[in-house]
Amino acid sequence: MALPVLILKSSFSSSAAMAGAIKHVTVIGGGLMGSGIAQVAAQTGHQVTLVEVNDAALQKAHSSIQGSLQRVVKKLYKDKPADGEKFLKESLARITTSLNAEDAVKNTDLVVEAIVENLRIKHKLFSSLDKVAPKHTIFASNTSSLPIQDIASVTNRKDRFGGLHFFNPVPVMKLLEVIRTPDTSDETYEKMMEWGKNMGKTTVTCKDTPGFVVNRLLVPYLAEALRMLERGDASARDIDTAMKLGAGYPMGPLELGDYVGLDTTKFILDGWHKKFPNEQLFQPIPFLDKLVSEGKLGKKSGEGIYKY
Numbered sequence: 577m578a579l580p581v582l583i584l585k586s587s588f589s590s591s592a593a594m595a596g597a598i599k600h601v602t603v604i605g606g607g608l609m610g611s612g613i614a615q616v617a618a619q620t621g622h623q624v625t626l627v628e629v630n631d632a633a634l635q636k637a638h639s640s641i642q643g644s645l646q647r648v649v650k651k652l653y654k655d656k657p658a659d660g661e662k663f664l665k666e667s668l669a670r671i672t673t674s675l676n677a678e679d680a681v682k683n684t685d686l687v688v689e690a691i692v693e694n695l696r697i698k699h700k701l702f703s704s705l706d707k708v709a710p711k712h713t714i715f716a717s718n719t720s721s722l723p724i725q726d727i728a729s730v731t732n733r734k735d736r737f738g739g740l741h742f743f744n745p746v747p748v749m750k751l752l753e754v755i756r757t758p759d760t761s762d763e764t765y766e767k768m769m770e771w772g773k774n775m776g777k778t779t780v781t782c783k784d785t786p787g788f789v790v791n792r793l794l795v796p797y798l799a800e801a802l803r804m805l806e807r808g809d810a811s812a813r814d815i816d817t818a819m820k821l822g823a824g825y826p827m828g829p830l831e832l833g834d835y836v837g838l839d840t841t842k843f844i845l846d847g848w849h850k851k852f853p854n855e856q857l858f859q860p861i862p863f864l865d866k867l868v869s870e871g872k873l874g875k876k877s878g879e880g881i882y883k884y
């Protein structure tokens with residue numbers, strides 16, 4: 577009877593995969609972050625499947641990855657153009673695209689979710705993927721602000737679920753926050769840490785607390801900067817210049833908000849206001865709500881606090 581062999585084979589391959597390094601990565605969401613994560617995974621030798629909701633979004637992601645890879649080539653291979661061309665071609669060749677997330681995860685070692693910062697939508701995605709992904713596959717979210725435990729709650733692989741929080745732009749920012757919940761197994765945590773290093777990142781770890789390390793400190797800072805602008809205390813340009821020249825930041829807080837995406841920043845602030853309704857630092861900002869309602873999302877839409 578074929579079945580026992582098949583079961584033996586699949587469980588063997590699954591346990592072998594559990595023991596092995598992460599080789600195939602599925603990135604769900606090819607926006608600002610997902611395209612960067614897919615690019616870095618490909619350029620560091622991983623096979624990548626990038627999933628989006630429609631062809632236009634996939635095309636946008638592909639051209640963003642191509643443009644960013646060309647900047648990397650210009651920087652790393654300026655004296656060896658032939659090697660640079662080879663690096664570019666091989667990196668792009670490692671990325672396949674898909675509009676079907678459930679198909680894309682059937683032979684993957686790691687799913688990195690980088691879709692919209694909305695718990696209900698993340699739940700819908702992960703509960704469907706949990707039913708079809710192999711047993712050994714690790715699930716991770718790139719969320720900025722949602723507790724990993726809350727995201728994982730709809731799956732039956734809480735031991736194989738963690739947070740992998742990259743920073744924008746992913747090809748440049750060296751940091752990766754690796755988050756484990758009380759349910760994340762030691763093996764899963766170690767595989768996420770190893771993968772982070774294979775991605776060329778410096779990893780830090782903290783508890784599954786809102787905003788992990790960076791955003792817990794960044795959200796109040798950026799929010800207060802926008803309130804300063806809203807009150808008319810100073811111009812956007814002067815606020816940003818002050819923080820670049822006075823505090824040594826590469827970008828001021830308002831240009832950073834435009835760079836991250838004002839829609840994403842609003843999702844984050846609204847989520848924390850709901851969770852901590854009495855915290856003054858997380859109160860809604862009418863100016864932000866107005867910009868987002870007008871479709872002024874920052875660099876990604878051509879206008880936010882600044883015009884691009």
Ligand SMILES: CCCCCCCCCCCCC[C@H](O)CC(=O)SCCNC(=O)CCNC(=O)[C@H](O)C(C)(C)COP(=O)(O)OP(=O)(O)OC[C@H]1O[C@@H](n2cnc3c(N)ncnc32)[C@H](O)[C@@H]1OP(=O)(O)O
Pocket residue numbers: 644645647648651719720721742743744745747748749790791794795796798799801802826827829830832833834836840841842844845864
């Ligand atoms: C204000 C709204 C308030 C709303 C309420 C509050 C809510 C708060 C929300 C929090 C958001 C959290 C989001 C997320 O979870 C966490 C984050 O990601 S926070 C963002 C972290 N990132 C930063 O802080 C970026 C800071 N900026 C920089 O480091 C630099 O400005 C830059 C982006 C690297 C650009 O550098 P520049 O020198 O200005 O410009 P260059 O173009 O010369 O680039 C320099 C160098 O980098 C290479 N490069 C740049 N971009 C890319 C790319 N996309 N891909 C590849 N390479 C890139 C470029 O080639 C240059 O290389 P070089 O030739 O100089 O070696």
Ligand SMILES: NC(=O)c1ccc[n+]([C@@H]2O[C@H](COP(=O)([O-])OP(=O)(O)OC[C@H]3O[C@@H](n4cnc5c(N)ncnc54)[C@H](O)[C@@H]3O)[C@@H](O)[C@H]2O)c1
Pocket residue numbers: 604605606607608609610627628629633677689690691692693694697701718719720721741742743744835836837840
């Ligand atoms: N923007 C940042 O600086 C930043 C940094 C770190 C983490 N994050 C987090 O990363 C996630 C993505 O943020 P972003 O800025 O890349 O957003 P984005 O809006 O640029 O990209 C999100 C992408 O997800 C796609 N998407 C939505 N639902 C999908 C689904 N069901 N299947 C496949 N694709 C889907 C959208 O089409 C879009 O292209 C959020 O959770 C955010 O909090 C953002």
